[in-house]
Amino acid sequence: GAVVSQHPSRVICKSGTSVKIECRSLDFQATTMFWYRQFPKQSLMLMATSNEGSKATYEQGVEKDKFLINHASLTLSTLTVTSAHPEDSSFYICSASQDLFDEQFFGPGTRLTVL
Amino acid sequence: AQSVTQLGSHVSVSEGALVLLRCNYSSSVPPYLFWYVQYPNQGLQLLLKYTSAATLVKGINGFEAEFKKSETSFHLTKPSAHMSDAAEYFCAVSGEEDGNTGKLIFGQGTTLQVKP
Numbered sequence: 405g406a407v408v409s410q411h412p413s414r415v416i417c418k419s420g421t422s423v424k425i426e427c428r429s430l431d432f433q434a435t436t437m438f439w440y441r442q443f444p445k446q447s448l449m450l451m452a453t454s455n456e457g458s459k460a461t462y463e464q465g466v467e468k469d470k471f472l473i474n475h476a477s478l479t480l481s482t483l484t485v486t487s488a489h490p491e492d493s494s495f496y497i498c499s500a501s502q503d504l505f506d507e508q509f510f511g512p513g514t515r516l517t518v519l
Numbered sequence: 520a521q522s523v524t525q526l527g528s529h530v531s532v533s534e535g536a537l538v539l540l541r542c543n544y545s546s547s548v549p550p551y552l553f554w555y556v557q558y559p560n561q562g563l564q565l566l567l568k569y570t571s572a573a574t575l576v577k578g579i580n581g582f583e584a585e586f587k588k589s590e591t592s593f594h595l596t597k598p599s600a601h602m603s604d605a606a607e608y609f610c611a612v613s614g615e616e617d618g619n620t621g622k623l624i625f626g627q628g629t630t631l632q633v634k635p
């Protein structure tokens with residue numbers, strides 16, 4: 405089946421620094437990638453949808469200048485948390501699909517801890 | 520707007536017993552419905568999906584779900600629980616509504632505990 409990887413799997417950073425998370429589709433071309441955020445014991449909340457070669461579409465309430473998303477190729481999307489603060493600590497999960505309405509394949513997630 | 524409600528944030532069953540996880544949805548357009556499983560500190564794995572074909576959908580690991588339009592439900596069942604089924608389960612809906620194309624809207628999740 406389709407495989408999606410995320411790197412790093414966990415990261416700890418100091419407040420004020422920026423962190424980049426990579427999401428890769430390993431065996432298929434992903435025209436669309438989604439970024440989710442999950443707080444402990446809670447559901448996944450969609451942050452943004454990115455299409456290869458175009459700007460990401462952010463959900464209401466998500467700061468696009470804080471959560472920079474780049475989908476530069478059909479196999480890679482990155483999420484950069486800029487000037488991270490402790491409240492940004494969360495589990496970030498990406499998913500990828502070959503087309504907008506196709507099945508989404510999820511990455512294993514990245515645990516971000518901001519001290 | 521589309522939404523999903525999972526009744527019961529925590530369900531506990533004995534090994535070998537029937538598993539029933541409830542999901543109700545709201546959608547003004549024909550929905551696509553999904554069940555995902557998540558193990559601790561991992562991403563989501565698709566169990567099964569409904570995409571307007573057969574109303575009874577069979578998935579992996581012995582799970583199945585039935586789409587009932589009259590009840591706006593998509594409950595997940597498994598005849599006999601196994602210890603390895605203990606995990607978090609998410610119901611999700613998708614569909615073209617208000618330009619909401621391709622996005623998954625997740626329910627709150629249900630933690631399944633399986634007792635020996």
